[in-house]
Amino acid sequence: MSINIRKSNCQKRDEILIFEDYKTFPVSDTEEGKARIIKDSLLEKFDTVKNDEELQLLQNRYNQFDKLYVKYSCTYDSDSHREIQESIEIIYQKVKNYLDRGFKKKFQKNFSERLWEMYLINFFIEKKFDIEDRIADSGL
Numbered sequence: 001m002s003i004n005i006r007k008s009n010c011q012k013r014d015e016i017l018i019f020e021d022y023k024t025f026p027v028s029d030t031e032e033g034k035a036r037i038i039k040d041s042l043l044e045k046f047d048t049v050k051n052d053e054e055l056q057l058l059q060n061r062y063n064q065f066d067k068l069y070v071k072y073s074c075t076y077d078s079d080s081h082r083e084i085q086e087s088i089e090i091i092y093q094k095v096k097n098y099l100d101r102g103f104k105k106k107f108q109k110n111f112s113e114r115l116w117e118m119y120l121i122n123f124f125i126e127k128k129f130d131i132e133d134r135i136a137d138s139g140l
Contacts, residue, residue, distance in 0.1 A: 040096065041089060042089060042104060042107060043069075043072060043088060043089065045073065045075070046062065046070060047074055047075070048074065048075040048076075048077075049076060055070075058070055058074055064108075064109075065109065066109055066110060066111035066112075068111040068112060069108050072088060072111075091119065091122050094125060095118050095121040095122050097134055098125075098131060098132075099118070099134060101134065
C-alpha cells in the first residue's frame with residue numbers, strides 16, 4: 001500500500017509513496033506512518049515548464065539525454081504528466097533488481113527502449129514468470 005501526497009491531497013497507489021517532488025518512499029505494511037527515502041529514483045527532477053517552447057529549451061539544454069527522458073523528468077502542471085512520472089517510478093521500483101547494471105544511464109539516453117524493457121519485465125513478474133534477478137544472477 002502507498003500514499004500519493006500532493007499538497008493537501010492524498011491518494012493510495014501500489015507499493016510506493018510518491019511526494020510532489022517525485023522521490024519515492026517505500027511504505028511498511030505494519031507502520032504506514034514511517035517511510036525511508038529511496039535514493040535511486042529513476043527520473044531526475046528538472047525545471048518546471050509551462051509550455052512546449054520551454055520544454056524545447058530544456059531539452060536543448062540537456063541535449064545529452066533523450067528528449068522523452070527530459071520531458072518526463074521535468075515538472076508540468078498537469079495531472080496526466082504526474083501520473084506518467086509516478087507510473088514510471090512505481091514500475092522501476094518493482095523491476096529494478098532485474099535490470100542491467102547501468103540501466104539508469106541507458107534509460108537517460110534510450111528512454112523508449114528502456115521503458116519498454118521495464119514494462120516487459122513488469123508484465124513477466126505480474127504473470128508469475130520464473131525470471132532471475134540481476135542480483136541473484138551476479139552472485140551478489
